[in-house]
Amino acid sequence: MCSECFVTAAMKSRIAAHGAAFRKATASPFGSDDEVGMLNLMDAASRQAIMDRADPTKVYDLSVDNFVGMPGWFGAEDQPYQIWMTHTPEGEKIDDIMRVGKEANDLVSYSGDSISMYTHTGTHIDALNHFGYDGKIFNGFSAKEHLGSRAWRKSGADKHPPVVARGIMLDVAALLGVDVLPPSYGIGEADLRGCLKHQDVELRPGDVVLIRTGRMRLWPDRDAYLPNPPGLNREGAEFLAKAGAIIIGADNHCLEQAPSADPENWQVVHTYLLAEAGVPILEIANLEDLADDKVYEFAFFGACIRFRGATGSPMRPIAMPLR
Known part of the structure; x- marks a missing residue:
């Protein structure tokens, strides 16, 4: 079934991407004080629904080890682990x-x-204050008014609730018949729709969506894993955000296609998802075991460390298949 079939008119009013303006920090549909964006779609009923279906006999650890010499984001000369x-x-x-x-x-x-360590090291969450436009982040919080000498006062990793939700894994590499997608391959709407159809999986509001490029097969070789990663392009990001994803992640180190296809914006997907759509990002997820077992739908559990005001934080997400 198509993803749009699950997005009712009432639900659209709760999905920030449907009210987004191009390259503008979007006002949250959850109120002027909101600091977690689409994570607000989680509630007691949605958590109970997925927990009732989780099969505890099998647990998939989606994180990587942290160790000296590990691959990481070095493009801006940040602290390695x-x-x-x-x-x-x-x-x-x-x-x-x-x-x-x-x-x-x-x-x-x-x-x-x-x-x-840089807070964006290893398997981690990008909080909504990580990227914005013109000095503003999602829901209009500004660096001028809400960023102190040490940390943001708004939308930090400490505000993130534990995530208990339905998860889906879209194996784009397998769809295209390769172990690893080619360097700088841009994953767009057609690829994502193709995965949903090929895997017979539905995309629903409230989902955690994880994208497999195959890059984790190159881990932890820095020279192979880091340069010019394949990843999500803006078209693909818009497709998932408008369908109501609450977190979007991947197995590469930056989620998105690099280098950017937008000559004016070097982080086109990050700025779109975080500032326009209010969708946190999960990076460096190990999806190989899920792929090997062809587990495309699962219960997702994850909580980041509550670093107050931080733009990112380590997470150890796990997945359980559904009964």
């Missing part, structure tokens, strides 16, 4: 940082560590 020990069993015997004495340090082996 780093981890270092702050306490080691032998080091505590020498330094006695806790001032407990030799015998206590011989008995108690204490290990501790710290990490440093």
Whole structure:
């Protein structure tokens, strides 16, 4: 069934993409205080409906490990993932940082560590304050009024509720008969419609939509995984957003086709989804196990770390097939 068949006139009024203006930060249909956009489509009834169908005998982990040297977004010279020990069993015997004495340090082996990372590292969510237009983000919040010296006061990752929703995976690589889509391939509406038909899956308002390009087969080789990724183009993003997707994600590191096909906008899909359509983004999702088992519809569960005001945050999403 076509995706439009599920979008009633009443539902359209709750889908931000139907009220969007080109390259403008859209006012939320959920009120002037809204900071989470299309995640508002989740409610008790929708959560209960998908939980009732989830099969707990099989769990798919859609995240990647975080480790030193992992692929990441380096285009703007942001901090790569780093981890270092702050306490080691032998080091505590020498330094006695806790001032407990030799015998206590011989008995108690204490290990501790710290990490440093760009908030858009590994499997992660892009919050609605990540990209906007002309200094404004979704629902008209502005950098001038709502961005402090340390973080945004609006629409940060800390505002995201835990996500419990129906998920679908659109395997574009399999549709086109390749292991990995060609570099810079733009995934448009025809590809997405083709996947829905080929997989016999319906796209409904309230869905988490994950797109498989096959790039995860190149993980974690930086030189193969990062450059010129295939991904969603604006046409494809509009198709999914207008159908009522609450999160759109992919297995590449930037969701969208790169380099951008729009000579004026180097992040055409990010700005559209986040600022115009109010749809958070999920990146670097590991969809290979779902693809291997041909699981195209599932219960999606995920919660990001509540970094106050952050533009992104790690997430460990899981999927369960449906009964």
